[in-house]
Amino acid sequence: MPENIDHLIGTVYFGLFALAALLCSAGLLMSRHPLNGAVYLIGVMLSISGIYALLGSPFLGVIQILVYAGAIMMLVVFVIMVLNQAQDHRVPRFDRYSILGALMPLALLAAVVQALHAQPMPVDPHALRGDIAAIAPAMFDLSAMPGHDGHGYYLLFELIGVLLLVAVVAAVMLAKRTLESTETPGGAMAEAHGATHDGH
Amino acid sequence: MAKVVARPNLTFWEKIYFVEIFKGLATTFGHAKKSLVEADHFKTLNYPDVPPDLPRDYRARHRLMKRPDGTPRCVACFMCSTACPARCINIVAEESPDHHIEKRPAKFEIDLLLCVFCGFCVEACPCDAIRMDTRQAVLAGDNRRDFVVGRERMMDWDPKDYPLEDIQSQKAPGGSLHAKALEEFKSGTYH
Amino acid sequence: MTAIDPFHVQLLAALLFTLGLMVVLARRNIFLVLMGVELMLNAVNLSFVGFSQQLPGAQSLWGQLTPLFTIAIAAAEACVGLAMVICITRGKDTVDSDAFADMKE
Amino acid sequence: MTFKPVPAAVTPDNSMGDAFITTRVDAVINWGRRNSLWPFPFGTACCAIEFMGVVSSMFDISRFGAELVRFSPRQADLIIIAGTVTYKQAPVLRRIYEQMCEPKWVISAGACATSGGFYDCYCTVPGIDEIIPVDIYIAGCPPRPEAFLEAIVQLQNKIERENRVEQKAVGA
Amino acid sequence: MDAPGTFATSAPASGPTPPGPTYFDTVYPLTVLILLGLAIPTLLMTVNIFASRWVHGTRNSNPGKLEPYESGLPVSVGSSGEKFSIRFYLIAMLFLAFDIEVAFLYPWAYQFKSGGWEMVWLLVVFLVLLEVGYLYLYKKGALDWE
Amino acid sequence: MTSVGGVPYHSSKNDIVDTAKPWMREAMKPGLTDEQLVSALQLFGLRRDTKDRWNLTLVLAAGDARSKLRDLVSFLRDDQSLRMNTLLDISAIDYLSYPNHRGPRFALVYLFKSLEFRHRVMIKVEVEEDDARLPSIHDLYRIADWTEREVWDQMGIVFTGHPNLKRILNHHEFVGHPLRKDYPCQKRQKLSINDPMVDQLEARLRELGYTVVESGEVHLGKPIAAKHQSAAEQGQVDRPRAKSEGAIGAGGL
Amino acid sequence: MSVIEWIQAHPYQIAGLILPIAIPLILFQVLPLLVLLERRGAGFIQDRAGPNRAYIPAPFIKRIRGFGIIYTMTDLVKLVFKENFVPPFAFKSFYWAAPAIPVATGLLTPALLPWFAPIPFVNSAHQLAWLNGTLITSNSGLLLLFALGSLTVYGVVLGSWSSNSKYSLLGGMRASAMMISYEVSMGLSVLGMLLIVGSFSLTDIVEWQGSHTWGIIVQPVGFALFLVSMFAECNRNPFDVAEGESEIVGGFHTEYAGVKFMMFMTGEYLHVLVASALLATIYCGGYQLLPIPGYDTAWVKANLGLVLAILLVPTGALLLFAASLVNGRRSHYAKTNSVDRDLRLREYGVYVAAFAGLGLMMLAGAVAAFMFLKTSSVGAPGRELLYPGWVNIVTAVVQFHIVIGKTLFFALIFIWVRWTLPRFRYDQIMALGWKVMLNIALVNLLVTAILAKAIK
Amino acid sequence: MKVLTRANEPQDLMTVNIGPSHPATHGTLRIFAALDGETIEAAACEMGYLHRGFEKMVEQGTYTMVLPYTDRLNYCSAMINNIGFCKAVEKMFNVTVPERCITLRVVLMELSRIIDHMVCVCTNLVDLGALTNFWYFFNTREEVYKIWEKLCGQRLTNTVTRIGGMYRDAYVGFEDDVRKVLTRIEASVAEVRGLVEHNKIFIDRTKDVCVVSAAEAISYGWTGPCLRASGVDRDLRKDEPYYGYETYQFDTVVGTTGDTFDRIMIRMYEILESVSICRQGLDRLKPGPVNTADARLSLPDRDHVYHDMEALINSFKLIYEGVRPPPGECYDAVEAANGELGFHIVSDGGTNPYRIKVRPPCFTQYAAFGGMLEGEMLADAAATLGSINIIAGELDR
Ligand code: SF4
Ligand code: SF4
Ligand code: SF4
16 A cells, blocks of 8 residues: 555656656757756756655765756856857757757667667665665775775775866866966056156 | 054954954944833934924025014015025015005015025025024925915914014014114114 | 666666767757766766666665766866867857867867 | 925824725735835935935834835835936936836935926936926925935825726726 | 654664655655745746736836846946856866765765774875865966956 | 056056155145246246236246147156146136136136145146147146046047047037036036947057957947926926026116 | 544644645744844844834734834735836746745755654554654755755856846856855865764754754864855855945846845845754754753653743743833833824833733743643653653654744844945955865864864 | 957956946946956946036026035035135135134034045945944934034035135034034944954955055045045145144044055044044134124124114125125135045136136046056945045036
């Protein structure tokens, strides 16, 4: 009984989220202005995070909102606003070639679905629920440190640090030229040379 | 010698914001506390319910003084309208039936929307016929025409409202004490 | 807990991936292209999580950790990618990806 | 216009009481509007300084719920023109008035705004009603803060009298 | 509805996590709240639309009203569609970097108690790496606004 | 404002230096007497203005003005004993209806003051009506930029060499110069729409060393209508002002 | 099983169904109070009366002015009937949606906060179950909270973008850049607390504070940082550059009117409320009464009478004090020659009576609770199940009020600070966030980590 | 707007109008600025939105009629304007007003200076976001207004002087009222200083913001507090004393840097100096006439007008013709709250002034404003505009 209700809820909500995700990504495909696209993409992210939660990895869902929807998309939105002239000027949003380009992936899709269909996909009943209580130990299982044995992603953790460092530096290097050009040597009011000769 | 404005040299405690913020909060809290606790700490006037308390000689709406017989004291001499920088006094003179007085105002209008309440008209009048001591300084309305006040409205006042209906004004030409005052003046006993 | 058919998850992931690819291929606006890439990454993540359910015990967490790192990488990608966009579009008035052809030089 | 030192503005009225009992929407709207007049202070000159006086503790415009001064015309219900309006300023005033959202009311404060005052010359607008319609005029140069309050009270009474049902009937 | 897990969670600090809550536990309040969050604004705005139409009619707009507010001036130069300072991008990028850092520190903080000093070292290395990037930006003046 | 004395307007933002010279903090030094001032300025051929019996006003005749004004002003500013480092104001006078006035129609009075010595001088420059031009001194005193604009706006005297001689008090659609005696006081001129001022901003940008590639697009709103309907309908607007002249006529003295 | 029977058999389940609706609605009730505090409080700080004239007519009192709270209603009425203005621009949907975002997130976040300690109960299957004080039970509740917070920014961004006005855009850029900047400090500053507690569930954090001590004592620096970040997140003075009136008119909501503008305002006050609640929860013990270890929920349950007395006495005293204040105003009015003097006197008289009566009732209740409510005989600490259900429920209600009380205290500080301080300049805010707060937060984190290990 | 910087880099500037109807610009000033992000790269200032034709209007009436117009020049301290104008006309007549009038004028000028500074400082603080200070100063200012209501029957536009004297003598109890208000002023200044002077937020907002060097200030012809903020110790009351200012004990206040902080603090200090001058003036206030006996200037006594033909005729003459200064041109200045307020009066010997040119102290400061802003932040525009105290009535006339 309750299991059934739960099952029903799970199915219904998965359906809702999946529908939302698909609609939003279709919206992204058709959007006239990148900001529209960005908002659609945020919709996709939120739906996917809901699906993560339904699939038993709430931590990932939260991170999805926090980082993807909250930070990455924020960056994208910011850049769209900073550049501010990102209107897609082409009046038909797609030309003939790009429609071809759009159709090609469909073939790929068919192949993938075909392959997936052939595969039985049993759910393992012992799969762990990926909330923070499970993820954190998995990530920092320090029994993997020298002298211990086990698994852990502590190295990856540090690697993320390196990655971020590299990304930040690279991004600044790229933007450096523009950054410097905006540093105008403004001045407070200069001394009025020659305007008044006040004693010397 | 000149005082020099000290440059702000903040101490460590001032630099970390919080101490000064607390001091500021204490100041504002002091005011809030007083306003709450002391019944008459804040001096807010309860305007429409409590009338404004203006000094008697506040430059407010004009009134025209009356002779003892109730006619306007004004002799239509145009001094006030000449002195008026806003040119808002409109007088039409006519012959006065009283042969002692040459003229009288057939029309005496002040456009209060033009008036700048400088009081020059009062100062100019040679017979104290126009005054601005009605204490009606709150003049608002939704129709322009209401603001053009004529002779009747300016004379529509009650002596009771002017308890100090001062002797001095009555000694002015047209006032009830004028004749007596004139005599005193000539005999040098005027005060 | 396990109400959802893994096949449906994979199907959704594949659909999303396809849509993302379509965006990348069909749209000219560089922002949309970048967002298409993000969408594809998301689809892959979803796929990971979907598959992770089929692994037992602690192994199931692998499939959930991988997207975590993918997100970090996506972030780095977005950082650098957008920096490039800014770098290039300055002085130009377009974000049409065709206009970036001269980047190769 | 009231000329008594105590304006007869606050005679306790029963209309509100009836309104509430009969729940006439109109009356509720008017009640809401008259007590929530957010002003846009279009202060240009000396009168604006006196308008600041209205905000001060002594007079305290906030008692009427009108202290939420909005500098965006979109959010304001009431524009108080305090000060001289010159021809250079006129298009600005007009534009701000246009940009205010309905319902909107105008108080024209002081000799200059209502009639140009004693600036009867080449550059001043002789009364802002050449540019925008005015609801309440205030005389004075500058008007006393009480006069601003009185104008608000009068405006409140005016709003009180607004009757949309009749207006609709007339309009249709 | 009588399942053992209904509305339940583990008592605070009472042993290992039991099987997680059911869908219903999370989904119900979330759904209610989201609906509430959507309903209140929607309701108010809808009322506003009809009230506005009823009270003011539909045509009270003039060309001036539709233009953006520019300190009351009827003239404006350029539009709001102009480019912004590149610094906003840098801020957002920095935010992204640190947000990810914080996001990865969350599991670390969760795990902190069960680890030993290694956890501290992990943090130190991680922070040093980030600090390098931060200092680089600092040097480059990306954090200054003038 | 162009560069002053060849130095770009801005120096570095960060060098906030205390530019105080010693005299700025001391009491004012006694200045020259009027006679000394007159003799110091002898070589410019100035004569003392008889109209001014309270201050020292020296007249620069219309013939000399064009050629000597700038030299005179620089001399006033730079001379060690004069140091008239402040230009207080330029006030323009239209002598059109001045009784018994002989000479050029306009005069400009430059008010100079020294902050170092306690002396002031006013230089009255005569300007002919049919050729109302004077050299600009905006590069000698920065304030002159705006005061000259004001004089031009109000009196219609052209300052040659001024970079931005535009109206300052009146609106940009104004025709005529209101302070001239022949401009009727009540001749109103309406403004339909405000000045976008792009040109001024661009000029300023250019002075600061920028090159304007593409100036902003100017949106002009709807010019305002002459008279608002509702006010006109109510007939509340046109009320003639009481005329004081009429009053005098009727009343008599 | 009839419906009534079912309801009787499942009181806790019913509560679980109702609470998600009830708690946000209760919070909505607090909003007018906040607005009142803001407007009237500002008045008192500035030595003036503040809004006090609008009234609702009522039979006996004649005019209910409610100390100005009526103005919240009039504002609502007015805004709802204000013209529905939408600027002509391509992004109309954003313009409509943007104001709803802060409201929606502001309504969601309270669901993650613990409003009372989990209530144990035995369900119909005779198993131990817990009714949680949070609406959404999650062991990463805090993260979800931050995630929602990061979504709030979109309201500002989209609203400013779609307004098509330069002031809006400037304000929106300012606001969003500021908010994301302080999100970093916020996340980092709270990490210290998290690693000490070792859990992301806010209930756990509060329970930890009950068994140890309040967060503000173990993490003072973290608290200060978090407080400042919260001010920035809420766009409140001294961080209110986004709507810095003297600079950019109204900021991101310059072009908003009517209900949509009200949404932004509601969102702002909701966020003040949520921020205050967060501060109270993470650093000030949430529903815990005292910052002393051992005086936790179990103690409260054991000494419910005492606790009630402790809480009721000051409340009653406060009400009596309020009555005396109102009486002071009343006698002040009695002396004036105001036209509406009699009306005011009558109204104030009613208030005085009401306050005094309530206050006295509270005091009496306190005495009664102290004398007659002896729960320690019924149960014992640590054996919660021995308590009868009403003890649990009373405790929950008491704890809910404690949280609300603390929240209001912090909200008051938000308001109080607004009327005291000048605002920062935009670049100073960014510098403060990125150069000062960030580094302090990192150092704080490091020191906390080291200390935590060293002490252990 | 697209530009190339000096380094020939392309840059996009956003143009934005600050004002005229903008909270920071008091409704009458317009700053058209090109922004890079938050930084103002270039600014063009416009004025004239309150150009009311003062100089044309005064030519239409008599000299006495000019007085109400002078009220409305700097409406924050109308009395200084009245006194300045009367002083200039009296200079043309070569008359000195009676001792009591002079002392009274000094007291009134200083009180006006105080409230002018108070309005300036508190509106400036409001622009900085510190709202409550507004009320703390305005409440005190209201008390000064109460005195003025009693003194001359108006709050703001006092028209308190007449050529050759005063509108009327001070009322009984004037001194006590002023003394009381002076204490109140000191208290509120102390309070506001307590709230801001050491507050780091305030200091960060104002210190080293929009610095104006002394040389620059001089070249722009600055006078008054703003010039003193730049470190030039010049004050007409000390340098060219009038009305016996040299006999009062007071200090001028100078700044060191010329930034917004100095400009605000100078005003705070000067309020205290003025309080001290006021006290000294009150000590010297002796009974006596307030108007000159010169029949060319003063209206005769009311009683005489009523009863004496000669006085009546004189009164007629003075009303119809006003005072008639000898033909000539005269410049005279007083130290107003903002700096040197000068009147350049041209008289043709007739009843109306031939030409009056006001030398408004604000004008010079506003002329410099655009340059001051460049390179500063948008928010500084509001903070600085407040600190240079632009009064549009006097700026645009
Ligand atoms: S008060 Fe002044 S403006 Fe008014 S009528 Fe009298 S003279 Fe004219
Ligand atoms: S009021 Fe006085 S001044 Fe005016 S016309 Fe009458 S008598 Fe003459
Ligand atoms: S009406 Fe008087 S106070 Fe008001 S702006 Fe005009 S001149 Fe100034």
